[in-house]
Amino acid sequence: MTTTRGTRVMATAVVLLVVLAACSEDKAAPSASLSTPTPTTAATPRPPTDSDVAATTATELLVTYFATVDQLNQDPSTPIRNLKKVATSVQLTALQRSISNRRRDGEHQTGSTKIADSEVQTVSLDNSDPKAGKVPTVFIDVCWDVSNVDVVDKDGKSVVAATRPDTGWTRYTVANYEWSKDPDGAWRVAGGEDLEKSPCTPAA
Structure with missing residues (x-):
């Protein structure tokens, strides 16, 4: 086969164009940059703080408090001395009296x-004169929910007034009279005051 000079020139030109195009594409393609993310x-x-710990401990105690009082009111065989825990x-005295009277009357x-809601109001760690x-005292507003609670007599008849609200707010005083010896485990409910506040949403 005879190849003319013109054909060789054309072929060379085609190859050159292909190479130049490839080089052009290589130059146009942006280089990938590896950026190190800023840590x-x-x-x-x-x-x-000590106040934070006191608030948390007092709030947790209230959960145990309600469970203990419920059990004492539900089961007459549960020792009333459990209240001291x-x-x-004044809260201890009032509960001892009310539970004893309920048991005497054959009610349970x-x-x-x-607890539908709770709000820590103030924390004082003043232990200057026990x-x-x-x-040390923590005041906590608690919205209690008794929508599933009833009190019945020995015949199983409810003694709860029909006007009793299902929810309500009480400000509890949670105090630690043994702070110097047991700052974490000696918190007790020392009092309670019912509040005039809008009813809260019942607990789920």
């Missing part, structure tokens, strides 16, 4: 109280 520094959580001062509770009542 994010997580905020160091603030350690809880969750209550003190059905269902359990629920004998005078100046002890």
Whole structure:
């Protein structure tokens, strides 16, 4: 086969165009840049203060408090002395009296109280004069839900007034009279005051 010079020139030109096109594409293509992500520094959580710990412990105690009172009202065989694990001062005296009277009358509770909401109001860690009542204290507003609670007599008849609300707010005083010896485990409910507040949503 005879190849003319013109054909060789044309072939060379075609090859050159292909090479130039490839080079042009290589130059046009942006080079991938590897960017190192900037590390994010997580905020160091603030350690809880003594007041934070007291508020949390007092709130947890109220859960145990309601469970203990419920059990005492439900089961007459439960020792009333169990109240001393969750209550003190005037609250202890009032509960001992009311539960004793209920048992004497042959009444008992059905269902359990629920905490629908709770709000810590103030925390004081003043332990300057325990004998005078100046002890660490946490005030907590609790919305209780008794929609599933009833009190029946020995014949099974309800003795609860039809006008009793299903929910309500009470401000509880949770105090620690043994702060110097047991700052974590000696919190007790020392008192309670019903509040005039809008009813809360019943617990789920």
